[in-house]
Amino acid sequence: MSGPDDRRQVFTGLRVLDLSRWVAGEYATKLFADFGGDVIKIEKPGDGSHTRRWVPTPDDRPEPEANPLFLHLNTNKRSVAADLRSAAGRDLVLRLIARSDAVVESFRPGHLEKLGLGPDILHRLNPKLVITRISAFGQSGPYRDREATGIVLQAAGGPMNATGDAHRAPQRKPGLLEQYTIGRTAGEAALAGLYHARRTGKGATIDVSGQEVLLSSADRRASYLLSTAYSGIDAPRGVRSAHRGSATFTGPFRAADGFVMIYITNQEFWNRLVRLIGAGDEAFQQRFLDRPRLGDDWDDFMAYLHAWFAARPKIEIMEVAEAARIPCTAFLQMDELFVHPHFRQRGAFVTASHPVAGDLDYLGAPWRMRDGFQLRHTAPALGAHTAEVAAELGAIGATSLHQDVSRGTLP
Amino acid sequence: MNENGADMRYPLEGIRVVDLTVVWSGPGATALLGDLGAEVIRIEGNNRLSRQASAKTTRAMVEHAGWHRNTYPDGDPEPRPYDRSAIFNWHARNKLAACMNLETPEGHEAALKLIAISDVLVENNTNRVLEKLGIGHESLLELNPRLIVARMPPMGMAGPMSNYLGYGPNFNSLVGIAAMDGYEGEDPDSAGENYHMDEAAPAGLAFAVLAALWDRDRTGRGGLIEFAQAENVMQDIGEYFLDYQMRDRNPAVLGNTDPSLLQDAYRTAEDDRWVVISIRDDRDWTAIGEVVGDADWLSLGGTRAQRQANSRKLRDGIAAWCADRPVDDIVARLQAARVPATEVMSETRLLNDPHLAARDWFKERSHPAVGTYKYPGHPWRADGFDLAFERALPAFGEDNEYVYKGLLGYSDERYQDLVERGLVTQEQLA
Numbered sequence: 148m149s150g151p152d153d154r155r156q157v158f159t160g161l162r163v164l165d166l167s168r169w170v171a172g173e174y175a176t177k178l179f180a181d182f183g184g185d186v187i188k189i190e191k192p193g194d195g196s197h198t199r200r201w202v203p204t205p206d207d208r209p210e211p212e213a214n215p216l217f218l219h220l221n222t223n224k225r226s227v228a229a230d231l232r233s234a235a236g237r238d239l240v241l242r243l244i245a246r247s248d249a250v251v252e253s254f255r256p257g258h259l260e261k262l263g264l265g266p267d268i269l270h271r272l273n274p275k276l277v278i279t280r281i282s283a284f285g286q287s288g289p290y291r292d293r294e295a296t297g298i299v300l301q302a303a304g305g306p307m308n309a310t311g312d313a314h315r316a317p318q319r320k321p322g323l324l325e326q327y328t329i330g331r332t333a334g335e336a337a338l339a340g341l342y343h344a345r346r347t348g349k350g351a352t353i354d355v356s357g358q359e360v361l362l363s364s365a366d367r368r369a370s371y372l373l374s375t376a377y378s379g380i381d382a383p384r385g386v387r388s389a390h391r392g393s394a395t396f397t398g399p400f401r402a403a404d405g406f407v408m409i410y411i412t413n414q415e416f417w418n419r420l421v422r423l424i425g426a427g428d429e430a431f432q433q434r435f436l437d438r439p440r441l442g443d444d445w446d447d448f449m450a451y452l453h454a455w456f457a458a459r460p461k462i463e464i465m466e467v468a469e470a471a472r473i474p475c476t477a478f479l480q481m482d483e484l485f486v487h488p489h490f491r492q493r494g495a496f497v498t499a500s501h502p503v504a505g506d507l508d509y510l511g512a513p514w515r516m517r518d519g520f521q522l523r524h525t526a527p528a529l530g531a532h533t534a535e536v537a538a539e540l541g542a543i544g545a546t547s548l549h550q551d552v553s554r555g556t557l558p
Numbered sequence: 559m560n561e562n563g564a565d566m567r568y569p570l571e572g573i574r575v576v577d578l579t580v581v582w583s584g585p586g587a588t589a590l591l592g593d594l595g596a597e598v599i600r601i602e603g604n605n606r607l608s609r610q611a612s613a614k615t616t617r618a619m620v621e622h623a624g625w626h627r628n629t630y631p632d633g634d635p636e637p638r639p640y641d642r643s644a645i646f647n648w649h650a651r652n653k654l655a656a657c658m659n660l661e662t663p664e665g666h667e668a669a670l671k672l673i674a675i676s677d678v679l680v681e682n683n684t685n686r687v688l689e690k691l692g693i694g695h696e697s698l699l700e701l702n703p704r705l706i707v708a709r710m711p712p713m714g715m716a717g718p719m720s721n722y723l724g725y726g727p728n729f730n731s732l733v734g735i736a737a738m739d740g741y742e743g744e745d746p747d748s749a750g751e752n753y754h755m756d757e758a759a760p761a762g763l764a765f766a767v768l769a770a771l772w773d774r775d776r777t778g779r780g781g782l783i784e785f786a787q788a789e790n791v792m793q794d795i796g797e798y799f800l801d802y803q804m805r806d807r808n809p810a811v812l813g814n815t816d817p818s819l820l821q822d823a824y825r826t827a828e829d830d831r832w833v834v835i836s837i838r839d840d841r842d843w844t845a846i847g848e849v850v851g852d853a854d855w856l857s858l859g860g861t862r863a864q865r866q867a868n869s870r871k872l873r874d875g876i877a878a879w880c881a882d883r884p885v886d887d888i889v890a891r892l893q894a895a896r897v898p899a900t901e902v903m904s905e906t907r908l909l910n911d912p913h914l915a916a917r918d919w920f921k922e923r924s925h926p927a928v929g930t931y932k933y934p935g936h937p938w939r940a941d942g943f944d945l946a947f948e949r950a951l952p953a954f955g956e957d958n959e960y961v962y963k964g965l966l967g968y969s970d971e972r973y974q975d976l977v978e979r980g981l982v983t984q985e986q987l988a
Contacts, residue, residue, distance in 0.1 A: 219796035290913040294898040296836035316823040321738035327794035343569035351942025365586035366757035373644040375905035378628035408731040476728040481802035489719040514785040
């Protein structure tokens with residue numbers, strides 16, 4: 148290898164073993180891989196990671212070697228196919244552990260111990276190792292073994308009871324957002340552990356409870372919890388911006404070709420909005436300027452606003468609102484994001500070629516810094532690096548393993 | 559690399575962070591650095607609402623503030639609202655607070671002295687605010703080449719929309735998250751609100767700062783972190799960005815449903831208490847069937863294809879079953895059958911939750927400005943080092959003497975002069 152691939156990154160020389168199979172763990176290790184770490188994914192022979200099979204709509208058939216979720220989460224990683232329940236697979240992992248700085252796992256609590264890979268064993272082999280364990284409810288406590296999915300985590304940890312309309316069901320956040328929050332936090336925990344290990348020579352075992360990550364989050368849950376501790380009153384559902392007390396309004400409105408999101412949070416924004424939508428309508432302006440709160444005329448104002456939005460395209464609304472310094476942005480969809488001049492001009496997307504998925508634009512740096520993000524290579528095929536990693540470990544070359552290694556799989 | 563001996567208690571012991579953050583995402587990030595044992599010093603001007611709470615807020619005013627009143631202990635903002643607001647105090651653990659008005663020569667000078675002896679500066683103000691104050695990152699890095707300056711403009715520091723006005727949900731809408739948010743099959747509407755950008759930024763920023771410290775050990779140099787919050791949160795829907803390119807489609811509004819699971823939120827027999835239930839596979843379906851016992855819809859969901867085809871009918875069946883039962887009973891029976899289920903937890907329920915109590919998650923702390931209350935705990939825990947949860951919050955100006963005299967070496971006379979001129983106070987004036 149030569150050229151740009153040799154460029155040094157923050158985590159060049161750092162090795163992270165990824166035993167996880169779902170979004171949170173894979174996002175945690177992606178942070179290390181994208182910033183230069185050697186992240187080795189241990190995948191179950193035949194099946195591989197669950198993220199190879201997740202599909203965005205019920206009608207899709209998973210394509211394990213070209214699944215969007217796997218492709219996104221596993222850039223810059225290497226894949227080793229090994230069965231952790233077999234002696235050879237376990238042996239390989241233990242050899243890798245001895246040469247790794249960190250391991251991330253998201254099995255059910257207790258499973259790692261059952262595999263004979265519990266923290267005690269791993270730390271005996273490598274006292275500096277940072278072991279990050281991700282689970283739904285943590286490694287201890289009465290709900291440790293409870294079953295969970297994304298919506299269960301959002302309901303138990305996130306601010307879900309304060310979202311949705313007052314008389315309808317609470318509303319989860321879309322996609323796999325909660326998984327990313329948990330994974331990003333697990334990545335932060337792992338790096339904190341590595342920094343501590345570098346300074347002291349001592350490893351650590353980190354317990355990341357998905358529920359607790361969400362409970363402590365800035366998405367208002369922590370502030371709601373403290374408010375309730377202070378006052379005894381639960382956060383309400385069906386109230387936009389529960390933390391805001393003044394007469395303001397926020398939310399989505401229908402434009403001619405989609406939606407816009409408006410945030411009128413103070414009198415200044417209010418007056419700018421009245422002047423914008425009431426341009427040329429002196430009576431409207433006189434009626435609504437400088438009003439700290441509306442009464443019966445709220446419906447009149449809203450009807451006028453709805454009509455004004457409905458007659459205009461969302462981008463035009465955003466541009467005139469921005470020119471008037473009013474927080475009001477267009478709802479973009481993926482096709483619009485893909486060609487968006489702001490993100491394109493900033494180089495927020497990076498084109499790369501994958502042997503099965505072909506040329507695609509991947510999301511680029513989540514933040515920019517010296518020695519930072521690079522897309523060195525796309526996500527690996529299942530077991531693509533089994534032989535390579537086995538060779539690096541050298542001593543593993545027992546003849547009985549040879550055939551399996553050449554097939555790209557360890558038994 | 560063992561700087562302080564092998565029994566260093568916290569990962570970031572000895573690291574000093576100057577905190578110029580406001581509102582949600584920035585303060586959430588510096589809270590995480592404080593958890594790791596960094597000395598996080600908030601610089602707060604007494605002429606501005608750096609804590610989102612005005613000194614002029616009175617008991618009478620919050621009477622009309624709706625739920626917002628509950629942000630204050632017992633609904634009472636007085637006498638020092640800026641020390642008593644949950645909007646500040648949720649992230650204030652471990653932090654120090656020093657009064658410095660950056661618009662005055664004295665405040666500017668003190669800030670530069672502090673930055674010169676610090677490791678990290680974090681700010682999430684509008685683009686160009688630091689430059690207007692004469693503390694842009696370029697001059698700070700000249701002053702202190704080991705400094706790490708983390709800046710968090712939502713759309714980045716450059717680009718055609720970098721100065722667009724907006725709150726978190728505005729940027730959620732620009733990156734495609736808001737268009738996915740809402741009730742199943744309806745118009746997108748982040749019913750209630752979705753502040754995912756605020757949720758995504760803190761751990762990302764803390765990771766970035768740790769990475770920069772990691773790199774500094776090798777290079778001896780700090781540098782700029784440009785943390786465009788929109789580009790960070792965009793990562794959380796990266797699969798849809800690729801899916802669009804591969805299948806030429808935009809994501810639909812799925813509400814509480816899921817493409818692979820049979821799931822929803824259901825009303826229970828108790829007033830406004832809801833349960834969420836997910837059926838992942840055939841085993842879960844058999845298990846919920848055994849819990850429910852006898853119902854005509856149970857024959858319609860034995861396979862994944864059936865559960866997809868009959869999703870509405872099956873969820874109506876589950877809804878009818880839940881509607882007659884108390885929520886604890888539903889959750890206990892389904893979890894005993896290993897079916898994912900939980901109540902949609904209110905804050906009160908969480909404050910009294912036996913699992914969180916067993917894990918000692920909430921931390922009870924006292925502060926004279928507030929009293930004794932339970933505070934939300936850490937996002938994670940470690941065996942091998944500690945996370946800090948010392949003082950629950952700094953009162954405004956509580957650490958003035960420590961910072962000016964202890965860290966900056968101001969004499970008693972010089973400090974007293976600043977106090978007498980009203981430049982250093984323990985009261986927020988705005």
